[in-house]
Amino acid sequence: MAIGGDVEVLTCPRCGYSKTIPYRLGDYVGKVVDETCPNDGERLVVHAIYSSRPTEQYS
Numbered sequence: 001m002a003i004g005g006d007v008e009v010l011t012c013p014r015c016g017y018s019k020t021i022p023y024r025l026g027d028y029v030g031k032v033v034d035e036t037c038p039n040d041g042e043r044l045v046v047h048a049i050y051s052s053r054p055t056e057q058y059s
């Protein structure tokens with residue numbers, strides 16, 4: 001499902017909501033993305049980018 005195994009964490013600066021999505025080329029920590037918080041509509045910010053472990057995806 002994930003392509004390269006890299007993921008990024010998006011957070012809402014207003015309420016602290018966060019979600020993890022597959023890394024998108026060009027995104028960086030601190031970038032304000034187009035996605036919005038489901039709680040208050042605030043724009044989400046890239047909080048962290050890291051490599052996940054694709055080896056754990058085996059079932």
Ligand SMILES: [Zn+2]
Binds near residue numbers: 012037039042
């Ligand atoms: Zn929020």
